[in-house]
Amino acid sequence: MLAIYKKELKSYFINPIGYIYTGIFLAAAALICCFTTYLQSSYDVTVYFVYMMYAFVILIPLLTMRLFAEERKLRTEQLLLTAPVTITGMVLGKFLAALTLFTSTLLVSCINFIPLAVIADAERGGASYQHYHTGIVAGELVGCLVSLLLLGAAFIAIGTFISALTENQLAAAVITIAVIFGMIGLSLLNNLIDAYWLRTIISWISVYSRFGNFTNGLFDFAAIFYYLSICGVFIFLTIRVYEKRRWA
Amino acid sequence: MIKIEHLVKNYGTNCAVDDISLEISDGEIVGFLGPNGAGKSTTMNILTGYLSSTAGRVSVAGIDVLNDPLGAKKQIGYLPEQPPLYLDMTVDEYLNFNYDLKNCKLSRAEHIREVCDVVHIGDVRRRVIKNLSKGYRQRVGIAGALVGNPRVIIFDEPTVGLDPKQIIEIRNLIRSLGKDHTVILSTHILQEVQAVCDRIVIINKGRIVADEKTENITRVIENNRRFNAKICGPQAQVLSTLRNLPGVAYCEALAERDGDAITYMIESNPGVDIRKKLFFTLSNEGWALIGLEALGLSLEDIFITVVNKSDADDGPSRYTRRQKTRARSAIESQVASDLYTQAGQKRAEASALGLDEDEE
Numbered sequence: 001m002l003a004i005y006k007k008e009l010k011s012y013f014i015n016p017i018g019y020i021y022t023g024i025f026l027a028a029a030a031l032i033c034c035f036t037t038y039l040q041s042s043y044d045v046t047v048y049f050v051y052m053m054y055a056f057v058i059l060i061p062l063l064t065m066r067l068f069a070e071e072r073k074l075r076t077e078q079l080l081l082t083a084p085v086t087i088t089g090m091v092l093g094k095f096l097a098a099l100t101l102f103t104s105t106l107l108v109s110c111i112n113f114i115p116l117a118v119i120a121d122a123e124r125g126g127a128s129y130q131h132y133h134t135g136i137v138a139g140e141l142v143g144c145l146v147s148l149l150l151l152g153a154a155f156i157a158i159g160t161f162i163s164a165l166t167e168n169q170l171a172a173a174v175i176t177i178a179v180i181f182g183m184i185g186l187s188l189l190n191n192l193i194d195a196y197w198l199r200t201i202i203s204w205i206s207v208y209s210r211f212g213n214f215t216n217g218l219f220d221f222a223a224i225f226y227y228l229s230i231c232g233v234f235i236f237l238t239i240r241v242y243e244k245r246r247w248a
Numbered sequence: 249m250i251k252i253e254h255l256v257k258n259y260g261t262n263c264a265v266d267d268i269s270l271e272i273s274d275g276e277i278v279g280f281l282g283p284n285g286a287g288k289s290t291t292m293n294i295l296t297g298y299l300s301s302t303a304g305r306v307s308v309a310g311i312d313v314l315n316d317p318l319g320a321k322k323q324i325g326y327l328p329e330q331p332p333l334y335l336d337m338t339v340d341e342y343l344n345f346n347y348d349l350k351n352c353k354l355s356r357a358e359h360i361r362e363v364c365d366v367v368h369i370g371d372v373r374r375r376v377i378k379n380l381s382k383g384y385r386q387r388v389g390i391a392g393a394l395v396g397n398p399r400v401i402i403f404d405e406p407t408v409g410l411d412p413k414q415i416i417e418i419r420n421l422i423r424s425l426g427k428d429h430t431v432i433l434s435t436h437i438l439q440e441v442q443a444v445c446d447r448i449v450i451i452n453k454g455r456i457v458a459d460e461k462t463e464n465i466t467r468v469i470e471n472n473r474r475f476n477a478k479i480c481g482p483q484a485q486v487l488s489t490l491r492n493l494p495g496v497a498y499c500e501a502l503a504e505r506d507g508d509a510i511t512y513m514i515e516s517n518p519g520v521d522i523r524k525k526l527f528f529t530l531s532n533e534g535w536a537l538i539g540l541e542a543l544g545l546s547l548e549d550i551f552i553t554v555v556n557k558s559d560a561d562d563g564p565s566r567y568t569r570r571q572k573t574r575a576r577s578a579i580e581s582q583v584a585s586d587l588y589t590q591a592g593q594k595r596a597e598a599s600a601l602g603l604d605e606d607e608e
Contacts, residue, residue, distance in 0.1 A: 003348030014336045079332035079392070082296040083349045084321040246300045
């Protein structure tokens, strides 16, 4: 598993795709941060996280589309599947590699908050007790960051699964975009529906409504559990795809 | 070393491997031979754990592939039909990845250098695989299979797409690997198995139709029963003399002429060497024998005979290794009898045509 993890992480930077992903991610993060906080003269970072979630529609497929599709196309999966590695190990290795790159870019993108903190510090003028509430609310920031991380992990698991279904990277990317967009967009649909029971169901499924609690400053354990279960289910399904193919 | 018992693999309703049983002992080089779609690759894929079998049991070095897949996979180095190369890695990176993947315990730098030396890729180790030629890529694939020093090495059509010089190199390489590994290779090139393998297993339509030591097959090939003889003399008389010679199964005059000599194709009965008798008979008659060329039987002939035969009788009677031990060399008698009937048919046709042929 470790060998596959290492190889996968390395291959992000042998291929241009890793650089493209990191570049777009950091540029988008900087722009979104700029528009949602500095230009709005606001210290509220939660809006930034909501927009980042929309950016994932494009960013996550970049990360996951080649994971299995490329191996299948180049027939290199034969090497992995005939090596003394379990299918679970192979899937986890690849998933964790994508997750590692995602986590590190997400953490790097946090440098966007440093100027915000500096400005807040200047605004307080050293008198820390007077404008105590000026600046970023640390708890909110951490909560949103954790939930965004887990949301990303869930999307990566979905993307990994879709990549395992096809040998065409482009198809994998397009389907992943559609699925992630659908999952986020479901909550937009919610505003148009009058039937209360339907809204309950949709908001129960929708990733957005779960995310909403974090932006409101709540640390929602149910949501965390929800994201982790999406991860688990799709990793399990990916393993099943490979198991099934062996028995086909 | 490898034991395959009643292996069956169905793809949907399509049966790719149909009850194959095979035992391969340590240090053997075995060639799987068969037309396209015969089930060679499928059998290999099941052996390596890439596919699972529908029924049957496969064990490698006593380890059942289903019960302990990781243990069995550790024993095997596999080069699939299309070498599984990461094109954007360098050769060194690729071999190191293989080393990690197989959880190899040998000393890393030394082992990889050894493997590179075996397949002669020491000079391209720093190059990106994408930029290598087909022959080099194939060798990198072989190197990948050798990493970890597996006891069994499986090559699926290792020489496809290589130039003649590279083919010879790869064959020599496989031969040398056979000294301390068990090697299985599949191919549809007949000379290759003849040159490389100790044992030849012919597979057709998912069944083993022949399983022989290479020497036995070579013996069949060298068992010369057909000759082209260039004889100076009146054609009709020569032909009738030859046909009356004891031990001659069939004889015909070919359209080839060399001065006043005519070429005759002579086929003897199985197990009879008629060459001396032929010489003395002709010299008694005063006809000069100016050329005698053994036609022999090519591996192609055997292959086609065996495969056609298995296509013809699709019944339950199958050729297995057990039957072979009873009849000392079943393939020999099988091919011989087939050729004998063929000769009989030709004779019948010739006599039906009367003497027309002789007057040509």
